Amino acid sequence: MGGHNPGIKLLDKDGKRIDGRGLYDLRPIKMEIGVLKKADGSAYLEWGGNKVMAAVYGPKPVMPRHLANPYKAVLMYRYNMAPFSVDDRKRPGPDRRSIEISKISRDALERIVMTEYFPNTMIEIFVEILQADAGTRCAALTAASLALADAGIPMRDLVAACAAGKIDGKVALDLKKEEDNYGESDMPLAISPRTGDILLFQMDGLLTKEEYLESLHLALEGAKKVSEMQKKALKDKYKIETLGGEDDKV
Amino acid sequence: MGGHNPGIKLLDKDGKRIDGRGLYDLRPIKMEIGVLKKADGSAYLEWGGNKVMAAVYGPKPVMPRHLANPYKAVLMYRYNMAPFSVDDRKRPGPDRRSIEISKISRDALERIVMTEYFPNTMIEIFVEILQADAGTRCAALTAASLALADAGIPMRDLVAACAAGKIDGKVALDLKKEEDNYGESDMPLAISPRTGDILLFQMDGLLTKEEYLESLHLALEGAKKVSEMQKKALKDKYKIETLGGEDDKV
């Protein structure tokens, strides 16, 4: 954000973006569920150039114990970038950005996960960004929802996320790295698709009220599309397992 | 300390100091009691160019619990400089100097506070140096005593502090920043005014025995003057509150 655009054109004369997408197109998304053996639930997500792995552990005993809540499970969320996920090596360990993202992502899931079913326990969500290409917090939260489902944690809904931004003066969906670096705004958002409730919401950049609302509605539509893909991925996974089960019976 | 005086005169031909004071004069001091809402007790102190805020919390449960003492309250003292309190930004967080000052200040208050009244609890004293102009540890301890009184913590006495130093070869009371930087010694001291007991005492610089004793007596006199101001500030505060109470009755 902030106009460090050294004369780079992000839209061509036909209004196409640098990877050929139209303004309102998502990047290709691939979801795999149940990919790790040690975690209670897991999901792997490719979203454009992003590669994201999410794992869920729990419900399990709370450590340290004094953090336990007698009314509900404690939710932990850790967003972490691998050192090799970006061009310049990222120093290992949490930085301020990761800590903030972890906080607002945990907030977004807090009332979706039925924590009241598991008092005095904790549910840990770990997301590793293996390759980063803008929009990682949305990809991470989307993958985390699938991992929670895979872990069999009861949820009120399946959280889906997407971002919108502004490039070369136009509002556009789902920015990639170069668009994010040289673009004019970023608005990541996560929703509960059943209700349309907004669970995670941030914006930075310079936007008029009109552009702001256009971004908001565009990101909402994007998140809904992502939600459909999540449902399909879960259904496919479920179908295969069910078929497998039927095979056994035959 | 230590003679890095690049030809700077700290006394003029009439023996006046750079801010016009005589050798044995204190800088102007202003005390306000009960200035913070969240703390159990608080005091704000301006002492020359120093601006200091002290707060007291407690008696409260000890965390972590294994630090609790079944015979008395545990006293905590944290002296902290705000990043903007000095010319070059101070990195946030405790440095070695702050840790040492916190230790000896806590020692100074340890037997003054009637900790035996509050077994298994802790009393926390926090002092923030908002603007520093030499003598901050004395200002901090003086403010802390007022905050303890404001919190209603029973004490054997009201600790008062002051420093003496040596500038251009003469012993002088209550050095300010430039005098401290280019002066030849610093002797901060805190007393229990009722008994004249010395509770905090340090010296650095090069002094003969005679200069040392002269500094000691001068700092003692300074602390006694500070003590008078403390009493007046408490009395004024008390009077106002009492008057307020009477107004209500009328």
Next chain:
Amino acid sequence: MGGHNPGIKLLDKDGKRIDGRGLYDLRPIKMEIGVLKKADGSAYLEWGGNKVMAAVYGPKPVMPRHLANPYKAVLMYRYNMAPFSVDDRKRPGPDRRSIEISKISRDALERIVMTEYFPNTMIEIFVEILQADAGTRCAALTAASLALADAGIPMRDLVAACAAGKIDGKVALDLKKEEDNYGESDMPLAISPRTGDILLFQMDGLLTKEEYLESLHLALEGAKKVSEMQKKALKDKYKIETLGGEDDKV
């Protein structure tokens, strides 16, 4: 290791090493037992240019408590280099190398110390490298064994350690600093002398299978010699104390 040898000859034309030793000679070793007052057991070791102090505390209550094991004592081992133990000042505190050495040294002692006699306690072993001249982990472990014996901790055997390496193409026992810096391999090893069991074992450098096995057998022989010295040191210490006891009776 690794061939940064700037034309330095480590063997002269008669096959003698830079300090006059033959290929299979140990450096002079001096052992003192029970040299510290506060520790429950201690030993001081000079091994060539190495000066090493080991202390043992325990069995004592485990802190933090949740680390306690109801079946055996928890063993702690801390290898630490003093800042002045090497030419360039070593920053205080554990580095990655010290942490690794501490881990494998603790492993080496784990089944030698009869930890099963002291459930719910911990035994702490601290070794300070005061002066380093290659082979410090072997010297540390050798000293730690003596300190454990001095503390009266029951052990299945007295662990002894020694290293072998390769200099100027020849396998040699017990390298010193310059040989280690410009040599071609290092193989530290610790044994239980009664059984010949290998308890600690590492190698780095480029060795053929033949050189590797030659190093292994040479280091083993070295450790056995060190073991004899340990026994003698304990016997001398014991004899003196017994004599002292008899003197009292006379």
Next chain:
Amino acid sequence: MTKFEDEMLWNIKSDYVHRLAQQGLRVDERGQFDYRPIEIIPDYVTRPAGSAMVRMGNTTVIAGVTMDVGTPFPDTPDEGILITNAELVPLASPNFEPGPPDEDSIEFARVVDRGIREGQVIDLNKLSIEPGEKAWMVFIDLHVLDYDGNLFDAGALAAMTALNVAKVPKYEDEKIIREEVSMNMPIKRQVVETTFAKIDDFLVVDPVLDEEKSADARLTIATTDDGYICASQKGGPGPIKVDEIEQMIDLAFEKGDYLRKIMKDAIKK
């Protein structure tokens, strides 16, 4: 008070806040979209290049702006550097603890930072000294003295006031001469932040601590004096609706102009 008593007391308070909200009322009897009384003292401390104390009701924040010289970032070789830091010192609240910044102080610093950075408040090009080699670093340090809710608005206001009164010192012969001024801080835009709390379905501006802790969600919107929104941040576990966001944008501009006027008046004095 034990932790258990503390939680009991807190539940009672939270129930009270929610019951009031259902009747459209607030704990301190304020109007739904009214700020608490605001006091701004520019140049509150004089060691740094600029400073301000802001009191918003019982919330007190000091901002200090310190200038140093450093190496510019490789991708912006001809620009100064902005660094924002916040310390929730334990003096300010029984719930703040000594130690390195936790997630709350990090979020606080980053939300204030984003408003100023994305709003392009400082003309960073004017803070270049030698392109690629040397540039001014602007440190904004937020120090909370008394914490009764809504740190974001109070902190942003303190930071903006401190920037407005800050002076850039002279830099000669590789040395900073703090006693001499080379220029005023180059300010391009006036940015303030407005924070809403949502308690059940009741939206309020400038929540006090009891409201903030009871709230289902929080939304902060940063606005500029030339009609832009330059940052937003939702917090809290509860949801917000699209139409609520639309309503809050309009209010944020209105409240933003109010805050900017107070700040301008305080600086003029």
Next chain:
Amino acid sequence: MTKFEDEMLWNIKSDYVHRLAQQGLRVDERGQFDYRPIEIIPDYVTRPAGSAMVRMGNTTVIAGVTMDVGTPFPDTPDEGILITNAELVPLASPNFEPGPPDEDSIEFARVVDRGIREGQVIDLNKLSIEPGEKAWMVFIDLHVLDYDGNLFDAGALAAMTALNVAKVPKYEDEKIIREEVSMNMPIKRQVVETTFAKIDDFLVVDPVLDEEKSADARLTIATTDDGYICASQKGGPGPIKVDEIEQMIDLAFEKGDYLRKIMKDAIKK
């Protein structure tokens, strides 16, 4: 599961592993000296200069090789610098915890590092840029995604594959141009590591987690493609015998050639 239940369960598992070992059997019915199925994906992630994912049974490790420019060490002014780091991120195992590297991840990083360093895998002289002033720094970052034992062999294999496919970027006008390649990573030797676990007196290669945790001792031997042993590391509280070491050396060379062949095939594709 409570800590107590966890320990109970673990004791039962360990008994089972030992009972099997006494009959010469393994928990997953593998042959004594067989590796689990190995999958190697070179260039798994594309941001770094080189990368690889290795799956060894259910153990999954990613290695990333990142290039940066720094000052060479004073005693090797004309050589590049190798730095190896490992993170046992909590995603990979219920027993890994967030926080700075513990002794296990430090040992892991150092054992992989030693194989590569002592085996003189990288021609560090070719990574000098300006003697005494500037040289390439090669960061190897090991990221464990799924932990089912034998990190050392999987990590070394991932690191070596990543080095084999890594490209050194261009360096011009004091800047790294990551989009352009100046040369392949200069590789002199192919090093892999082979780890044995000793369960009672039963030696096995490539232990799964249950074997690793039940084992009395562990020995890792790094071999080169030209017949050298370049690193060894014993772990665990139990003893090993001289004749066991002799046996493991021969096996390490045999298994090393097997691993090198798999790696070569994976890279060729």
Next chain:
Amino acid sequence: MTKFEDEMLWNIKSDYVHRLAQQGLRVDERGQFDYRPIEIIPDYVTRPAGSAMVRMGNTTVIAGVTMDVGTPFPDTPDEGILITNAELVPLASPNFEPGPPDEDSIEFARVVDRGIREGQVIDLNKLSIEPGEKAWMVFIDLHVLDYDGNLFDAGALAAMTALNVAKVPKYEDEKIIREEVSMNMPIKRQVVETTFAKIDDFLVVDPVLDEEKSADARLTIATTDDGYICASQKGGPGPIKVDEIEQMIDLAFEKGDYLRKIMKDAIKK
């Protein structure tokens, strides 16, 4: 011994120390103002530029002086830099714990440092290499091996002895040549510290650990060989009186001369 037993035992010890003090006696039957036997071994370790071991009764401290080259502070461009660090390694006492320096080791380092710094022991101007660019850094590292009270006096004595025997290495072509000596450490003054403990109203010099822990207050006075006091530090919760300070100053000069003589004799040998 549990923490509770430890505290019980400690109360008994403290009572004993106080009862003795009331009769003018000490736990080790020493005279009120006598030091314990002192042994000084200069050059105890030979890696650093200078070193010394000091045994004061059962308290053992090693000081090492290491030389490095760094950038002088901006306000003293033509002076070397003095840095003092202390480690209370857990080997020395059941009450020392591993980890970063705590308030006790920080106070210890700073009190030793102040004596040497304020006493202007080192001629820092002679340690300038290139004004404003390069100067010698003198690191004094205090390592406690056995802790039986009065670290300050033992540590200051070890540091001073190490400085007296320290050599400044050669510095050529931007490199430190540690094998060659350019000069002796430039020493201007001999400073030692004398510590008193006040047990009820009984003042003693050089307290052992049991006295130190039982004492109401502690006062350390650093004196120079040319008749100055250069540092003082009170510790402990109890008060001291003005007349007690006056008495201790005279004793500090007397004891200081005694310590300086022992040090001189030890160095001469």
